Amino acid sequence: MMDGVALTKQINPAREEASPAGLVLRGITIAIGEAPLLSRLDLDIPPGDVVTVMGPSGSGKSTLLAYVAGFLDKAFTARGEVLLDGAPITALPAQQRRLGILFQDDLLFPHLSVGANLAFGLDAAVTGRRARRARVEEALDQAGLGGFYDRDPATLSGGQRARAALMRTLLASPRALLLDEPFSKLDRPLRKDIREFVFSHARALGLPTLLVTHDHEDADAAGGSVLTLKA
Amino acid sequence: MLRLAPILTLAILLGPIGAGLLWTLLPAFGYLPVLGTRDFSLDPWRELAAFAGFRSALWLTITVGFGATVISLVLAIALCATSVGTRAFETLRAAIPPLLATPHVAIAIGFAFLVAPSGLMVRAFSPWATGWERPPSIATVNDALGLSLIAGLVLKETVYLILMIIAASTQVAMRPMLQAASALGYGPARGFVAVIMPQIYRQIRLPIYAVLAFSLANVEVALILGPGNPPPLAVVAARWFAGYDLGMYYPASAAATLQFFIVVAGIGLWRLMEIPVGMAHRLWVARGKRRGVAEPFWGGAALLGWSSGVLALAALVAVAAWSFAHRWRYPDFLPESWSLRVWEQHAGSVTALAGVTALIAFAATLVAVVLALACLENEQRRGLSVGQGALWALYLPLLVPQIGFLFGAQMLLVQFSLDATLFAVIWAHLLFVMPYVFLSLADPFRALDPRYARSAAALGASAVRIFFTVKLPMLARPLAIACAIGFSVSIALYLPTLFAGAGRIATLTTEAVTLASGGDRRVIGVYAFIQALLPLGVYAIALALPALIYRNRKGLA
Known part of the structure; x- marks a missing residue:
C-alpha cells in the first residue's frame, strides 16, 4: 500500500x-x-x-x-x-x-496546488519527476481526491482538505x-x-x-x- | 552567517550615524584636519550666533517643527476618530498608499503651484471675485512665518500618522470598545479619543517623534515652501555646507550640531509634555461629560483633514497640468494650449535621472529586504523576542536629523575615497530605507502561523527550504509592499543623495528641488511629475504582481 x-x-x-x-x-x-x-x-x-x-x-x-x-x-x-x-x-x-503531525487546521500551503502540497511532503527518496507525480496521484486517488492535483487548496471542502493534509503527512x-x-x-x-x-x-x-x-x-x-x- | 545579521544591520545603520555625528561635532569646535585645523575653539559658535538671522531661524525651526507635528497629529486623530466604523474609513484607508508613496518634494512643489499668488487657488477666484488683475503681492508661499511650510509638511505627515494609528488600533479590540462607549452615551469621536487613543499612544509614540524630528530638521520642503531669509536652521546649515567657502564648514557644523540638540531637546520636551497632557486627559475622561465641544472640534479638524487630502491630490494634478501646459497665463484657470514640448526637450535628461534614481532605490531596497529578512529569520529560528531597545535603534535614522550627521559621514567617505560614488549614495539611502522596510515586513513575518513551518519541518524540510519555499511565497504580498515602500522612501531622499554623492550624483529629487527655486513651472512640473509617478508605478506593480502570480490561489487573497 x-x-x-x-x-x-x-x-x-x-x-x-x-x-x-x-x-x-x-x-x-x-x-x-x-x-x-x-x-x-x-x-x-x-x-x-x-x-x-x-x-x-x-x-x-x-x-x-x-x-x-x-x-x-x-x-x-x-x-x-x-x-x-x-x-x-x-x-x-x-x-x-x-514524525508526522496533524494540527487543528489542515495547514495546506496556500501558495501551492493540492498536488504540489503532497509532493512537498513526499519522501525525497522517491526520485524522478514522473515517479513522484505518479506517487502523489496515487495518494490523491486513495483519499478520494483523484484528479485534484492542480486544484487550489482553498477551493476544497473541509473534509477534502483534511484528507489531503493526512496524505501529505503520510507521503513523508x-x-x-x-x-x-x-x-x-x-x-x-x-x-x-x-x-x-x-x-x-x-x-x-x-x-x-x-x-x-x-x-x-x-x-x-x-x-x-x-x-x-x-x- | 544568519546569526550575524542583526549585528551587521545595526553596524550598517548606526555606524555612519554615530561617526557622522562625531565628525560634525568636531568641526563645530574647530577641529577639521582635512582643512588643516586641529585647535579646538568656540569660534564656529560665535560665527553662528553672529549670523544676522540666527534668532529668527531658531524660532522658525521650533515653531514649524512643533506646529506641523501638533497639527498633523490632531488631523490624523480627527480623521480616524470620525470615520472608524463608517464607509469613510475605507476611503481613508484607500487614500493612504498613493499619498504615502508620493515624495514630499513633489507634493510641496504642487502645493506651491496651488497656493502661490499666481497659483491655481487665486486664479479660481480671479479676477471676477477678487478683482486681482495681476497676482496679488502677498507672500502665500515662502512666507516669513513658515505657514506654507507647515501646511506642506502637514499634507504628508498626516497621512503617515493615520497609517500608524490604523496599524496600532488593530492591536486593540477597537470596535467592541467603541460600541461600549457609544452605549454609555459617548459620541463616536469623543469615544475614540477617550478610549482608544490612550491605548494606542504607546505604539504611535516613536512615529510621532519621527514626524517631530522630520518637521524640525527638514531641508528640502523648507527649500521649496519655507522662507528664504532667514530660512530654518537646517537650511542655514545645508546652505553653508553646500557653499564654495570651505571656511563656512565650521559655523555650518555648529548649526548642524545645534540642530541635532534641538531635535533631541524637542523629543525630550514632547515626552515631558505627555505627562501633563495625559493627566488632563484622565481628568477630562473622569468628568464623564457626554456633550460639549469634543464632537464639533474633532468634526471640524476632520473636515480640515479631508481638505488637506484633497489638496495633496490637487497638488499632484497641478504638477501634471503644468508639465503639459503650453500657454498658461494668469488669470486663466486652465492652460490656453497644451503641448508635449517640454517633455520632448527634457526626455533625455529625465530618462537618465529616472534611471539613476531607480537604480539607487532598487539597490538600497534589495539590501534592506535581504537584511530585514535575515534578521527576522534569525529571530524566529532562535526564538528571540525583540525588545524596546531594538525598536529605538531601528528608528534612530528617522529620529536623528539628517543634517546633523551627513556632513560628518561625508568626511569619512572622503577619507576612504568613497564620496561621490553610487556605493556611498546607496549606503546613505539604506539608512533610511531599512527602518521602513523592516517595520513593514516585521509584523506580517511574525504573524505568519508558525504551524506552517512546523508542518513543513515535520515533513522533513530543512530550515533553508522552509524559508524559501514556504515562508517567502506566503509572504509575497507584504514582501512586495515592503519593496514598494523602500523604493518610494529612497526616491524621496534629498540630503543623503546630496552629501554622499558630494553634489555630483543627481536624482529626480535633487533636480526637482534645484529647479523649484525659480525655474520654469513647466520644467519643474515635468521633473516633479516623474518623481511622483515612479514610486506610484512601483506601488501599482507591487499590488498587481502577487495578485497575478497567485490569481489561482484564493487562500492568499
Whole structure:
C-alpha cells in the first residue's frame, strides 16, 4: 500500500533492549519558568496503537506534543527522553525526527496546488519527476481526491482538505503520528469520517499514534489507552 | 552567517550615524584636519550666533517643527476618530498608499503651484471675485512665518500618522470598545479619543517623534515652501555646507550640531509634555461629560483633514497640468494650449535621472529586504523576542536629523575615497530605507502561523527550504509592499543623495528641488511629475504582481 509500511518495518528493532518498539516517552518533565506543567510522564505507544492524552486547556497536552515533535518554545524548560523504536530522538531537530503531525487546521500551503502540497511532503527518496507525480496521484486517488492535483487548496471542502493534509503527512513516510486535536474544527458528521480515515491509515501502516484532544468521542474512537492530565 | 545579521544591520545603520555625528561635532569646535585645523575653539559658535538671522531661524525651526507635528497629529486623530466604523474609513484607508508613496518634494512643489499668488487657488477666484488683475503681492508661499511650510509638511505627515494609528488600533479590540462607549452615551469621536487613543499612544509614540524630528530638521520642503531669509536652521546649515567657502564648514557644523540638540531637546520636551497632557486627559475622561465641544472640534479638524487630502491630490494634478501646459497665463484657470514640448526637450535628461534614481532605490531596497529578512529569520529560528531597545535603534535614522550627521559621514567617505560614488549614495539611502522596510515586513513575518513551518519541518524540510519555499511565497504580498515602500522612501531622499554623492550624483529629487527655486513651472512640473509617478508605478506593480502570480490561489487573497 503506502511506502510508509515498508519504511516502518525497516526500522531497526530495539537497539536498547529495555525500550519496546513504537513511540516511548520516558520521564518527561516540562516547566514554564518556575511553574511545573508536566512531571515525570511515561508513555508507551506500540506500533499501530492510538494513545490519547486528554485534559483541559492549559494542562500541557499540546506542550507535550510540541516537545515530542521538537517544536517546544524556548520559554519552556523540558527534560526526558523520547524514543522511537528504541532509538532516542530528543537531540534531533524536528526535520530529522520523521514524525508526522496533524494540527487543528489542515495547514495546506496556500501558495501551492493540492498536488504540489503532497509532493512537498513526499519522501525525497522517491526520485524522478514522473515517479513522484505518479506517487502523489496515487495518494490523491486513495483519499478520494483523484484528479485534484492542480486544484487550489482553498477551493476544497473541509473534509477534502483534511484528507489531503493526512496524505501529505503520510507521503513523508513518518515513523509515528502526532495528532493535535485535528478533528476539533470539523463539522460533527464529517468528524466521524475523517477520524476513521486517519485512524485506519495509522493502523494499516502500523504507526504509533499520539492523539491530543479534549473531546471524549475522539478518545473512544481511538480505542487505545487514555491518559488524562489535570490543569 | 544568519546569526550575524542583526549585528551587521545595526553596524550598517548606526555606524555612519554615530561617526557622522562625531565628525560634525568636531568641526563645530574647530577641529577639521582635512582643512588643516586641529585647535579646538568656540569660534564656529560665535560665527553662528553672529549670523544676522540666527534668532529668527531658531524660532522658525521650533515653531514649524512643533506646529506641523501638533497639527498633523490632531488631523490624523480627527480623521480616524470620525470615520472608524463608517464607509469613510475605507476611503481613508484607500487614500493612504498613493499619498504615502508620493515624495514630499513633489507634493510641496504642487502645493506651491496651488497656493502661490499666481497659483491655481487665486486664479479660481480671479479676477471676477477678487478683482486681482495681476497676482496679488502677498507672500502665500515662502512666507516669513513658515505657514506654507507647515501646511506642506502637514499634507504628508498626516497621512503617515493615520497609517500608524490604523496599524496600532488593530492591536486593540477597537470596535467592541467603541460600541461600549457609544452605549454609555459617548459620541463616536469623543469615544475614540477617550478610549482608544490612550491605548494606542504607546505604539504611535516613536512615529510621532519621527514626524517631530522630520518637521524640525527638514531641508528640502523648507527649500521649496519655507522662507528664504532667514530660512530654518537646517537650511542655514545645508546652505553653508553646500557653499564654495570651505571656511563656512565650521559655523555650518555648529548649526548642524545645534540642530541635532534641538531635535533631541524637542523629543525630550514632547515626552515631558505627555505627562501633563495625559493627566488632563484622565481628568477630562473622569468628568464623564457626554456633550460639549469634543464632537464639533474633532468634526471640524476632520473636515480640515479631508481638505488637506484633497489638496495633496490637487497638488499632484497641478504638477501634471503644468508639465503639459503650453500657454498658461494668469488669470486663466486652465492652460490656453497644451503641448508635449517640454517633455520632448527634457526626455533625455529625465530618462537618465529616472534611471539613476531607480537604480539607487532598487539597490538600497534589495539590501534592506535581504537584511530585514535575515534578521527576522534569525529571530524566529532562535526564538528571540525583540525588545524596546531594538525598536529605538531601528528608528534612530528617522529620529536623528539628517543634517546633523551627513556632513560628518561625508568626511569619512572622503577619507576612504568613497564620496561621490553610487556605493556611498546607496549606503546613505539604506539608512533610511531599512527602518521602513523592516517595520513593514516585521509584523506580517511574525504573524505568519508558525504551524506552517512546523508542518513543513515535520515533513522533513530543512530550515533553508522552509524559508524559501514556504515562508517567502506566503509572504509575497507584504514582501512586495515592503519593496514598494523602500523604493518610494529612497526616491524621496534629498540630503543623503546630496552629501554622499558630494553634489555630483543627481536624482529626480535633487533636480526637482534645484529647479523649484525659480525655474520654469513647466520644467519643474515635468521633473516633479516623474518623481511622483515612479514610486506610484512601483506601488501599482507591487499590488498587481502577487495578485497575478497567485490569481489561482484564493487562500492568499
